[in-house]
Amino acid sequence: MKYIVQKFGGTSLNTAELREQVAAKIIHAVKEGYHPVVVVSAMGRGGESYSTDSLLSLAYEVSREIPGRESDLLMSCGEVISGVVLAATIRGKGFPAVFLTGSQAGIITDDNFNDARIRRVDPQIILEHSRLGKIVVVAGFQGVTEKGEITTLGRGGSDTTAAALGVALEAVCVDIYTDVEGIMTADPGIVNNARLLETITYNEICQLAHEGVKVIHPRSVEIAMQKNIPLRVRSTSSDAPGTLVTNDSQVYKGAIDITRDRIVTGITQKTGITQLKINMPETNASAWQVRIFKGLALAGISVDFINASPEAVVFTVKDEMAQKAVEILENLGMQPVKRPGCVKVAAIGAGMTGVPGVMAGIVDALTRENVAVLQSADSYTTIWVLVQQEDMVKAISALHQQFLD
Amino acid sequence: MKYIVQKFGGTSLNTAELREQVAAKIIHAVKEGYHPVVVVSAMGRGGESYSTDSLLSLAYEVSREIPGRESDLLMSCGEVISGVVLAATIRGKGFPAVFLTGSQAGIITDDNFNDARIRRVDPQIILEHSRLGKIVVVAGFQGVTEKGEITTLGRGGSDTTAAALGVALEAVCVDIYTDVEGIMTADPGIVNNARLLETITYNEICQLAHEGVKVIHPRSVEIAMQKNIPLRVRSTSSDAPGTLVTNDSQVYKGAIDITRDRIVTGITQKTGITQLKINMPETNASAWQVRIFKGLALAGISVDFINASPEAVVFTVKDEMAQKAVEILENLGMQPVKRPGCVKVAAIGAGMTGVPGVMAGIVDALTRENVAVLQSADSYTTIWVLVQQEDMVKAISALHQQFLD
Numbered sequence: 001m002k003y004i005v006q007k008f009g010g011t012s013l014n015t016a017e018l019r020e021q022v023a024a025k026i027i028h029a030v031k032e033g034y035h036p037v038v039v040v041s042a043m044g045r046g047g048e049s050y051s052t053d054s055l056l057s058l059a060y061e062v063s064r065e066i067p068g069r070e071s072d073l074l075m076s077c078g079e080v081i082s083g084v085v086l087a088a089t090i091r092g093k094g095f096p097a098v099f100l101t102g103s104q105a106g107i108i109t110d111d112n113f114n115d116a117r118i119r120r121v122d123p124q125i126i127l128e129h130s131r132l133g134k135i136v137v138v139a140g141f142q143g144v145t146e147k148g149e150i151t152t153l154g155r156g157g158s159d160t161t162a163a164a165l166g167v168a169l170e171a172v173c174v175d176i177y178t179d180v181e182g183i184m185t186a187d188p189g190i191v192n193n194a195r196l197l198e199t200i201t202y203n204e205i206c207q208l209a210h211e212g213v214k215v216i217h218p219r220s221v222e223i224a225m226q227k228n229i230p231l232r233v234r235s236t237s238s239d240a241p242g243t244l245v246t247n248d249s250q251v252y253k254g255a256i257d258i259t260r261d262r263i264v265t266g267i268t269q270k271t272g273i274t275q276l277k278i279n280m281p282e283t284n285a286s287a288w289q290v291r292i293f294k295g296l297a298l299a300g301i302s303v304d305f306i307n308a309s310p311e312a313v314v315f316t317v318k319d320e321m322a323q324k325a326v327e328i329l330e331n332l333g334m335q336p337v338k339r340p341g342c343v344k345v346a347a348i349g350a351g352m353t354g355v356p357g358v359m360a361g362i363v364d365a366l367t368r369e370n371v372a373v374l375q376s377a378d379s380y381t382t383i384w385v386l387v388q389q390e391d392m393v394k395a396i397s398a399l400h401q402q403f404l405d
Numbered sequence: 406m407k408y409i410v411q412k413f414g415g416t417s418l419n420t421a422e423l424r425e426q427v428a429a430k431i432i433h434a435v436k437e438g439y440h441p442v443v444v445v446s447a448m449g450r451g452g453e454s455y456s457t458d459s460l461l462s463l464a465y466e467v468s469r470e471i472p473g474r475e476s477d478l479l480m481s482c483g484e485v486i487s488g489v490v491l492a493a494t495i496r497g498k499g500f501p502a503v504f505l506t507g508s509q510a511g512i513i514t515d516d517n518f519n520d521a522r523i524r525r526v527d528p529q530i531i532l533e534h535s536r537l538g539k540i541v542v543v544a545g546f547q548g549v550t551e552k553g554e555i556t557t558l559g560r561g562g563s564d565t566t567a568a569a570l571g572v573a574l575e576a577v578c579v580d581i582y583t584d585v586e587g588i589m590t591a592d593p594g595i596v597n598n599a600r601l602l603e604t605i606t607y608n609e610i611c612q613l614a615h616e617g618v619k620v621i622h623p624r625s626v627e628i629a630m631q632k633n634i635p636l637r638v639r640s641t642s643s644d645a646p647g648t649l650v651t652n653d654s655q656v657y658k659g660a661i662d663i664t665r666d667r668i669v670t671g672i673t674q675k676t677g678i679t680q681l682k683i684n685m686p687e688t689n690a691s692a693w694q695v696r697i698f699k700g701l702a703l704a705g706i707s708v709d710f711i712n713a714s715p716e717a718v719v720f721t722v723k724d725e726m727a728q729k730a731v732e733i734l735e736n737l738g739m740q741p742v743k744r745p746g747c748v749k750v751a752a753i754g755a756g757m758t759g760v761p762g763v764m765a766g767i768v769d770a771l772t773r774e775n776v777a778v779l780q781s782a783d784s785y786t787t788i789w790v791l792v793q794q795e796d797m798v799k800a801i802s803a804l805h806q807q808f809l810d
Contacts, residue, residue, distance in 0.1 A: 109662075110660070110664075117660055117662040117663075117664055118660065118661045118662035119659070119660040119661065119662070120659075120660070120661055121661060153662075160662060164661050164662065167661060168661075203608060207785075210758075210785045218758075219662065222663060223654070223661060223662055223663075225652050226633075226652045226653055226654045226661070226663075227633065227653075228631075228632065228633050247630050247631045248631055248632075249628070249631050254524070254525075255515070255522055255523065255524040255525070256523045256524065256525055256526060256569050256572060256573075256628060256631070257514075257522040257523035257524070257558075257565060257569065257624065257628055258522075258627060258628075258631075259515075259522055285777070286768070286771070286772035286775070286776075286777060286778070287772060289768045289772065289778065290765070290768050290769050290772045292768075293762070293764050293765035293768050293769075294762075294765045294769065296765070297761050297762030297764075297765040298762075300761060302761060303764060304783070305783070306764055306781055306782070306783050306788075307712050307780060307781055307782060308768065308778045308780070308781040308790075309719075309778065309779060309780050309781075310777055310778075310779065314714075353615070353623075356702050356705060356707060357698070357699075357702030357703075359698050359702075359708060359711055360695070360698035360699045360701070360702040363691070363694045363695050363697075363698050363713065364695050364698075364699065366691070367691040367692060367694065367695045370691070371691075372690070372691060372715055373691070373694065373713045373714065373715075374714060374715065375712060375713070375714050376711055376712055376713040376714075377711070377712060377782040377783075377784075378709070378710070378711050378782075379782075379784050379787065380612075380615045382784065383711075385713075
């Protein structure tokens with residue numbers, strides 16, 4: 001049996017019209033000879049108020065002290081509602097469909113309520129329904145412990161469910177339906193010439209996701225990668241093929257020993273970043289460094305883009321954490337220099353490994369546009385630069401022109 | 406048929422005694438029910454003078470102007486010699502064996518002599534021999550173009566052949582036999598407590614290889630990863646299982662949604678590095694930066710660990726390139742400050758993603774040992790620090806103690 005997993009986010013399920021569109025995608029897969037297993041999120045914000053957030057606020061009106069297992073039970077209702085409604089929509093179009101909760105679908109998790117991890121998938125019930133020719137709709141974002149407690153998956157949510165089912169069913173593909181056409185070379189709101197990527201590797205999309213691309217959660221990519229199940233990021237509102245996520249060299253110039261045409265696959269940005277710089281004293285720089293990083297870690301402040309040297313420690317935090325970070329540092333007797341409103345731009349590509357002059361190209365492009373590089377770093381597949389907010393559009397456009405136009 | 410690919414490096418094939426050991430490994434695989442396909446390198450240095458280098462110097466004694474296709478033909482003899490000798494050794498032990506050149510084994514490459522890439526593998530002849538119960542010995546490091554020209558694979562060499570055959574044969578495993586027990590948490594020559602890793606992901610081993618671990622070439626890892634063919638790095642001189650390279654979550658705490666016990670998987674170092682620092686002028690910093698990186702790229706000097714800021718550009722080059730880099734920069738009217746004899750230490754682990762306080766732990770460990778951090782950088786799976794050569798052992802030991810003891 002050829003299984004395909006189709007995952008639809010909350011905003012695709014908000015209205016009857018959208019659900020018709022989703023049902024059409026599913027029925028199309030049936031007509032192409034696949035057995036679809038459909039994963040749904042809760043209806044999104046602006047929808048019919050059955051979103052996870054609105055369910056939680058309902059309970060919080062009563063008490064702020066809801067135990068983890070009960071808030072998870074409550075939150076799991078969001079996907080039950082959207083799944084039951086979607087299954088009914090499909091049946092209304094004359095196709096047999098059945099809805100399963102995460103528990104019924106065999107999504108077995110640990111008991112870390114609110115952020116459970118999937119331990120294994122027992123797809124027996126899915127298989128039974130599927131063999132009878134039924135379209136199976138599964139509630140995303142939820143599972144069950146070995147002891148029968150309902151859990152929710154936290155970060156990655158329904159994408160994680162979809163990827164795990166893809167692995168368990170050895171699906172031909174896991175289609176992640178979104179409101180964008182796929183993965184772009186850059187944010188089309190910033191770069192006019194941004195193009196849709198036909199293909200991307202698991203690693204590249206993980207890195208893009210870590211550096212700010214919101215389309216898919218890295219956790220689900222990591223799951224799919226375990227068995228090389230191809231992911232496809234595509235649009236609910238079009239028939240375009242979207243972006244295929246795979247390691248298969250056959251799609252990369254067709255050679256087993258991969259040669260990549262592109263040095264840079266994509267450019268992404270994280271906005272709202274504050275750079276902090278602390279000049280080190282003549283002596284005892286190391287002790288200061290320990291105090292800085294321990295102090296910030298204890299306060300739960302994530303630091304990034306760290307450059308520690310005997311002269312200075314430079315790093316970035318999110319804008320909203322900057323004041324707290326400054327206070328901690330000042331309490332330690334330090335005088336941090338704060339540069340708020342920065343943007344971390346990352347150029348990512350598995351093809352840059354071993355290619356000379358990539359940094360020269362980046363600095364050249366940015367200089368042509370008079371963009372000052374506040375800080376930089378590089379790994380063998382990524383170059384990061386920190387720029388000022390007002391330079392962001394110029395910076396990303398210049399890099400896109402240099403490597404991707 | 407259950408295929409297993411076994412790759413033996415040149416130093417494992419140098420003497421008759423070592424070849425007996427190798428033959429025993431192969432025959433053991435047959436007795437376990439596998440069809441072994443054996444990939445060999447040329448006999449190593451210190452061997453019987455049929456190494457790739459000695460073959461080339463033979464030709465260079467006649468002329469320095471050997472055309473690429475002919476130097477490749479010549480170099481390909483190294484593996485033919487070791488392969489024929491090994492096949493004879495196996496037959497001497499009463500097992501049928503056949504030797505195939507890269508061309509006969511169906512390794513089809515592009516025509517980039519000296520550094521060809523494998524386009525596809527046509528394993529027909531391997532399969533025919535294997536089906537007849539023969540042990541197939543294949544010359545590594547070589548292939549043939551569509552037009553019949555013999556090529557050599559350059560970087561990655563025989564590991565690349567082994568991985569490509571593993572993919573083509575859908576092998577149960579590709580065993581890379583080396584003179585070490587497997588992948589270690591750190592260099593055991595530096596850290597007494599260095600441990601053998603039972604498992605590691607493809608990404609982690611790629612990163613370790615890029616950061617200085619010599620055991621396996623990243624190119625072969627990338628090939629095996631395409632079809633999730635497990636690699637095993639193990640020792641020719643023992644029966645220990647070595648280190649398994651895989652993405653399969655079943656080996657990582659058994660959960661489909663991976664939870665990793667370890668924050669840091671391994672620590673590695675690149676020695677012989679010079680840090681160069683160029684202070685920027687008050688104005689026109691960008692123009693200087695362009696001149697620096699273009700000048701170095703044009704001269705073919707690889708730069709790494711780049712931190713460009715409006716105040717200074719800091720980066721590293723290999724010690725042996727430092728003088729040339731300094732000359733280029735001085736010719737541009739700059740006065741680089743040179744710090745030779747540095748070591749780039751990398752702590753690598755897929756488990757550090759999203760874990761707070763990793764940098765605090767690193768700085769803390771290094772400070773306890775009075776190690777000054779000259780420069781640092783971080784990605785979501787790696788933290789790099791630059792230290793002085795005399796601090797290297799202390800630095801790596803301290804990090805190992807912090808994260809891996």
